[in-house]
Amino acid sequence: MFEVLSSYWPHILAVLSIAMGAVAAIHAAMTKREVRSALGWVGVILLSPLLGALIYAVVGVNRIRRKSLISRRALHLDELWRTLSHYGVSREAVETRFGSRMAGLKTLGDRVAKHALSSGNRIDMLSSGAETYAAFCEAIDAAERSVILETYIFDRDAAGLRVADRLIAAHRRGVAVRVLIDAVGARYSVPSIIGYLTDAGVAVATFNGKVIMGLRLPYANLRTHRKILVADGAVAFLGGMNIRSAFEGDEAARDTHFRLTGPVVADIFAVAAEDWHFETGEILTGADWGVAPFAAEPGTPSFVRTVVSGPDTNLETNQKMMMGAFSVAEKSIRIMSPYFLPDNILLGALATAARRGVTVDIVIPAQNNLAIVSHAMAAQFDQILKDGSRIFRAGGQFDHSKLMTVDGQWSFVGSSNLDSRSLRLNFEIDLEVFDTAFAATIEARIDASLEGAEPVTQEELRRRPFVYRLFDRVLWLGSPYL
Helix, strand or coil, X not given: XXXXXXXXXXXXXXXXXXXXXXXXXXXXXXXXXXXXXXHHHHHHHHHCHHHHHHHHHHHHCCCCCCCCCCCCCCCXXXXXXXXXXXXXXXXXXXXXXXXXXXXXXXXXXXXXXXXXXXXXXXXXXXXXXXXXXXXXXXHHHHCCCEEEEEECCECCCHHHHHHHHHHHHHHHCCCEEEXXXXXXXXXXXXXXXXXXXXXXXXXXXXXXXXXXXXXXXXXXXXXXXXXEEEECCCXXXXXXXCXXXXXXXXXXXXXXXXXXXXXXXXXXXXXXXXXXXXXXXXCCCCHHHCCCCCCCXXXXXXXXXXXXXXXXXXXCHHHHHHHHHHHHCCCEEEEXXXXXXXXXXXXXXXXXXXXXXXXXXXXXXXXXXXXXXXXXXXXXXHHHHHCCCXXXXXXXXXXXXXXXXXXXXXXXXXXXXXXHHHHHHEEEEEEEEECHHHHHHHHHHHHHHXXXXXXXXXXXXXXXXXXXXXXXXXXXXXXXXX
């Protein structure tokens, strides 16, 4: 065998290159939704069939096939089905309160999102790490039956250990505890929090962690960016907050999270339970995982929908929802995002809204935690300003919040950034909220960030040296994978 390999290795290598290159090129041509993306990958593969095919296998595949196995019925929530239906929101109810344009947006959500818009929910904003982690600990300490936590980053630092210790204590008093951490995010701290939890007997899994042994190499670039905590099926938390000490203290980065009660908790739990099943095969059923009764009356605000996105059957759901919102806006679109790198489709929708007379304000941090992303964002600023939108750089500590309002009536909050990774590669969870009071809360949060913010101007951009502008554009070329 060795003699054959030593004599014919060039021929074997050539055959492998042709075979792997052909398979990868065909896959790219057949699966990519955009012509430029397909051409780019086919070009890379043709230039270097073997290496190009390997690179494509790791970062080029942006769809994962997984059946949507978990639903309310699969989770044995049949007894709540009739109750949940009473909290459904009709198009007429939305039109009466918010007008015909928002009613159309509700219909869009019904058709592209898998979860219904429900009434009788309460949503409270948590505006700091200290406030969020304290609320986490309170909910975990109060849990009597179950806690499920899904997150991108869970550091083994002071903040992480405080939450981990509460989870361990809950497990020891008999509460069913499940923790799902992204395989990449789990390695942001060394040693990982995983060992700390598993040593104490807590059930922990890593999302997409079995890349080699689990034969998931083509999906190595796909991550869960969701941040979910559900306790006793009664209270849920989601938003942009990872679990790490960087969000605590006087010099901490800022972020925004949300505490929810009401029918929407059942949908949030179903998302986390489906991700847990995908990794472990365990379906979370039984008395421990039931959803608690709802206290609010049907038909009362807030109207909330869980919006699930990811590189599976939910591809680009978040983008479709935002596109719909931009198209119905009459007065204002307000966006706050740490990583603002949307594609031309979203930028075109914002430009169209601005040209119709809608005030479009985009707030980004003056100091970004990812310098590469900051430079790539700057490459788009000139065109955004030309199209009529306004951009503001908020001073102070880095703000990781993802907030959006339209016309002071509709809000979109959660884990999604406005970049290609969140819109196409990550598994995300957001909330669509029809509620003027909640929108006012979000806008007040944005207004607070605008105090002392510096507007970005075309004159400022043009004064930058050509070398810097070229550098920005070069980094912008890699924006789909930043």
